[in-house]
Amino acid sequence: MSRIEKVAIIGLDCAEPSLVFEKWLDDLPNLRRLTQAGLYGNLESCIPPITVPAWTCMAASKDPGTLGIYGFRNRKDNTYEGLRIATNLEVREPRIWDILGRAGKQSITVGVPQTFPIVRPPPGCQITSFLTPSVESEYTSPPQLKREIAEVVGEYMLDVKGFRTENKQWLLDQIYEMTDKRFKVCRHLLTTKPWDLFWMVEMGPDRIHHGFWQFMDKAHHRYKPGNPFENAIHDYYVYTDKLIGELLEVMDVETTAVWVVSDHGSKRMDGGFCFNDWLIREGLLVMKEPVSGKRKFNFADVDWSKTKVWGEGGYYGRCFINRAGREPRGTVPEREYESFRDELVAKIEALPDHEGQPMGSRAYKPEDIYDQVRNVAPDLVVIFGDLRWRSVGTVGNPDVYTFENDTGPDDANHAQQGMYILSHASLPTERRDVSLYDVAPTTLKMMGHPVPDDMRGTALV
Ligand SMILES: [Zn+2]
Incomplete structure (x- = not known):
């Protein structure tokens, strides 16, 4: 042979x-x-x-x-x-x-x-x-x-x-x-x-x-x-x-x-989960002014002194914690960082879908899934609804569940x-x-x- x-x-x-x-x-x-x-x-x-x-x-x-x-x-x-x-x-x-x-x-x-x-x-x-x-x-x-x-x-x-x-x-x-x-x-x-x-x-x-x-x-x-x-x-x-x-x-x-x-x-893909709008509702992300109407998430619009977390959109969600001593205007103190991150994992994994059924989302800590963590990693890697849901980064959506894609028509994840x-x-x-x-x-x-x-x-x- x-x-x-x-x-x-x-x-x-x-x-x-x-x-x-x-x-x-x-x-x-x-x-x-x-x-x-x-x-x-x-x-x-x-x-x-x-x-x-x-x-x-x-x-x-x-x-x-x-x-x-x-x-x-x-x-x-x-x-x-x-x-x-x-x-x-x-x-x-x-x-x-x-x-x-x-x-x-x-x-x-x-x-x-x-x-x-x-x-x-x-x-x-x-x-x-x-x-x-x-x-x-x-x-x-x-x-x-x-x-x-x-x-x-x-x-x-x-x-x-x-x-x-x-x-x-x-x-x-x-x-x-x-x-x-x-x-x-x-x-x-x-x-x-x-x-x-x-x-x-x-x-x-x-x-x-x-x-x-x-x-x-x-x-x-x-x-x-x-x-x-x-x-x-x-x-x-x-x-x-x-x-x-x-x-x-x-x-x-x-x-x-x-x-x-x-x-x-x-x-x-079943739909999108509006990560930042949800964080706003939870009081974890605070904008300088109330958001009226859907728009791009801009760092300049955020009141960092009151914000603990923000998210990024995409096929999966990235969650960033505004950590004291790391981010310029960090609010989550070093000693509370781990317990806060655990609370966030529990909250995300308990999220229901638009019909009130368990969504089955997972939030991973980078150090648990990677051999090394280099550059600026997200604090949590979030997979919404076993990838049947995407993460939507825009703010001001009418609901946290959306069936329109903020970046144009898209049927699959x-x-x-x-x-x-x-x-x-x-x-x-x-x-x-x-x-x-x-x-x-x-x-x-x-x-x-x-x-x-x-x-x-x-x-x-
Ligand atoms: Zn690919």
Whole structure:
């Protein structure tokens, strides 16, 4: 049997294991074939299961606390000055292409989040991700690769611009165009450049879930039977499977182990919980003037001398305590901090949903779930209603429960379990649930490279 010389990682952002393995596997001949020679199952994401930092957690096998990256945007210090985008510059831990590069191995990475701006690129080729301002930016390494891409696909698409839209047919067309171009570029690179590690991430599954979940899921509060987009997500998975098949054709599968992975899964979203409005009601967040009408939460509007806590919106909630001696006008004294935080956990976990039923929310202390806690971590990482509810940061909403999204139409939230397939003829065929932290050590080991001791995951083979 051939030994493994190369590893290819096909990343499908947000691909949902229950759709792939339970519902549609018979319609996905290439993914099915991969599951027939190797391991597959759920890939437990990081907490929180968000694109940034999840892909970096996977590529470095480090948790968000150790990376010091808690979301797309992070507090830069303990002042009331807001958040900064977590770009490639914030990533201090080596990812597997860095480790392999030092050993002289060549990598091709396409679309992996947190690779822009390009600094110290590994040997090989790099195309940055959707978190790049535009194709006018320096989004390739080497820089002249940009011209080559334009010759292959015309204008490359880093993302669908304005994907939170009601213009669904336009959105669908854009997602297909983006995916098509990305796979075409990947086929081009795989056939023309030397490589040992190939890692691509396609954002299409994430965009289609957020934009089209209501049309597919009968349990979604906006679902309408017989709507024209009922099969949109299914058909896109089928199409992506075909593109994956075309990619496999240009790889030597005898000597290449192939992963198909997602950074987290997807589930219907029931609504949003207005975190800051709730904190205002509880008297824990005090604004300088009473809020009338929905608006953005601005630090400048807060009466910090009376405020104990504030929250951030997003697919999960972040809770920050206004701690004396840490925040400029902190109010929660050092000696009361822990008991106050425990009270807050109890309050959040006891929250009912809009019908008075238990919501099942969880609030985690960073030090309980991470190996290390670096940079400015939230005091609590809050998952509302098992991710069926998102966290809404705006203030002045009519109720603490909302069914409109403050950032545009969005039908789905992320799920804690992503998916994976790891396929090679030398592997046993087995369904086994593993962790996203296992991807990097497994890949290094398969490539005959030692696994660093400080990786959080373990090699599966
Ligand atoms: Zn994602």
